[in-house]
Structures are given as structure tokens and as C-alpha cells.
Amino acid sequence: MDKGFPDAVEPLPRDFFDRPAPEVAPALLGCVLAHETPEGVVAVELTEVEAYAGELDPASHAYRGKTPRNAVMYGPPGYAYVYFTYGMHFCVNVVCLPAGTANAVLLRAGRVIAGEDLARRRRSARRLVPDDQTPLRVLPARELARGPARLCQALAIDRAQNGLDFCDPASPLRLSGAASGAGTGASRTISAGPRVGVSAGADTNWRFWVADEPTVSAYRPHKARSR
DNA sequence: CGTCGGATAATCT
DNA sequence: GATTATCCGACGA
Numbered sequence: 001m002d003k004g005f006p007d008a009v010e011p012l013p014r015d016f017f018d019r020p021a022p023e024v025a026p027a028l029l030g031c032v033l034a035h036e037t038p039e040g041v042v043a044v045e046l047t048e049v050e051a052y053a054g055e056l057d058p059a060s061h062a063y064r065g066k067t068p069r070n071a072v073m074y075g076p077p078g079y080a081y082v083y084f085t086y087g088m089h090f091c092v093n094v095v096c097l098p099a100g101t102a103n104a105v106l107l108r109a110g111r112v113i114a115g116e117d118l119a120r121r122r123r124s125a126r127r128l129v130p131d132d133q134t135p136l137r138v139l140p141a142r143e144l145a146r147g148p149a150r151l152c153q154a155l156a157i158d159r160a161q162n163g164l165d166f167c168d169p170a171s172p173l174r175l176s177g178a179a180s181g182a183g184t185g186a187s188r189t190i191s192a193g194p195r196v197g198v199s200a201g202a203d204t205n206w207r208f209w210v211a212d213e214p215t216v217s218a219y220r221p222h223k224a225r226s227r
Numbered sequence: 228c229g230t231c232g233g234a235t236a237a238t239c240t
Numbered sequence: 241g242a243t244t245a246t247c248c249g250a251c252g253a
Binding site: 083084087218 | 229230231234235236237238239240
């Protein structure tokens with residue numbers, strides 16, 4: 001048998017995402033996110049996610065209505081909403097609920113289950129300074145997709161993937177159900193807490209993660225900047 | 228292990 | 241002009 005990425009696994013049905021984000025989010029833990037590029041496939045088992053409830057949620061990008069950036073969130077469920085932030089990072093979401101609403105689940109972290117070498121290459125090749133003599137650090141496996149921007153870098157997700165369909169079997173970006181009997185397996189205790197890095201809505205426990213998973217990112221409260 | 232400052236630019240007010 | 245759904249390296253314990 002091939003130990004690589006299971007191509008035969010079907011993507012999650014669109015109905016799966018036709019629910020409020022706080023309901024979809026915990027259900028996504030343990031599911032498999034894969035991105036196929038000319039370089040190869042990298043796949044992770046999701047270990048940490050966050051729910052954003054659109055216009056009713058002060059922490060959501062859709063809190064102040066539709067804009068060019070968040071337009072995908074107002075579309076049908078099961079599509080990828082990718083945004084650029086902090087001048088250098090990308091984060092990826094899955095859109096929830098029907099068109100006209102703007103719920104989404106932010107995919108925050110995962111455990112690499114396929115394409116580990118490729119993921120490590122992408123995550124290590126950072127500094128592009130010509131004279132940089134800094135030795136390349138060898139990242140532990142748990143660090144490859146530990147955090148939303150790191151996950152995107154390991155899977156090579158950027159602007160080009162905004163709007164792709166997670167439910168299309170032919171899509172290079174796929175989201176499929178938990179592999180039966182594989183990986184972490186049994187211990188599926190889910191924990192919940194406040195979302196990371198948000199200034200508003202920090203009182204809502206819409207961050208969900210797999211308990212005792214080393215790939216879950218560290219919590220850090222939002223910090224206001226002093227000019 | 229933990230906390231902290233700086234990087235860096237799209238997006239929105 | 242201010243803010244940002246973050247990361248990394250530095251430094252202290």
C-alpha cells in the first residue's frame with residue numbers, strides 16, 4: 001500500500017459546512033487538509049481551529065460588512081477565504097453557512113501527515129538576504145504547521161488559493177474527513193478557549209483544539225501597539 | 228520554559 | 241494615518 005496521501009478519500013460534503021461556524025469548527029478537528037502543487041502534496045490533520053460568526057461577531061473581518069477582501073466569506077459554504085495580514089502572513093479559512101452570510105472557520109494548526117520534507121523546505125527557506133550566513137535551522141515536525149501563517153507556508157497557500165472549493169474532488173485544495181484508525185486516533189478530547197490575537201470578542205470561547213497535541217499554537221493575547 | 232519588540236504592507240477609516 | 245484572526249529572534253529565569 002502507498003503510505004502517501006490517500007487520494008481515494010472523498011472531500012467533505014458541502015452540507016458539512018452549511019452550519020454556523022462555531023458548530024463546524026470543532027467538527028473539523030482531526031479532518032485532513034491537503035494542498036497539491038507541482039512540487040507535490042502536503043497534508044495535515046487539523047489540530048486547532050477558530051470560529052468567526054460574520055457580521056454578528058466583532059472579531060470577524062465581516063463585522064463591518066462586505067468588502068473586496070472578505071467577499072468570499074459571503075459566498076456559498078465550503079470555499080477557501082485566504083487573507084494577507086501583518087504585512088507578511090497568509091491565513092486560510094473555510095466558509096460556512098449559505099451565500100449572503102459570512103461565517104468562517106480559521107484553520108490554525110495541524111500535524112503534517114504527508115509531504116513532511118516539502119513542508120520543511122518551505123518553512124526553512126525564509127531569509128532571502130544574500131549575505132545571510134545564518135545556518136538553516138532544522139524544524140521539528142511539530143513546528144511545521146503550528147500556527148495559521150505557518151500552516152499556510154507549509155502548504156504553500158497564498159492569495160492564489162482564495163476562493164478555491166474545498167469540496168471539489170478535482171480541486172488542488174481539499175478537506176476530507178478524519179482518516180479512520182490513522183494518526184492520533186483515539187484520544188480526541190477537544191478543548192475550547194478564547195481566540196488568539198483578537199482585540200474585540202476575546203470573551204467568546206470559539207477557539208477549539210485537540211487536547212495534548214504538541215502542534216497546537218501557543219495562546220497569546222492581543223497586544224495594542226504603541227506607535 | 229516565558230515574555231517582549233520589531234518587521235512589514237494590505238486594508239479600512 | 242491606524243490597525244492587524246502573526247512570526248521570529250533575543251533575552252531572562
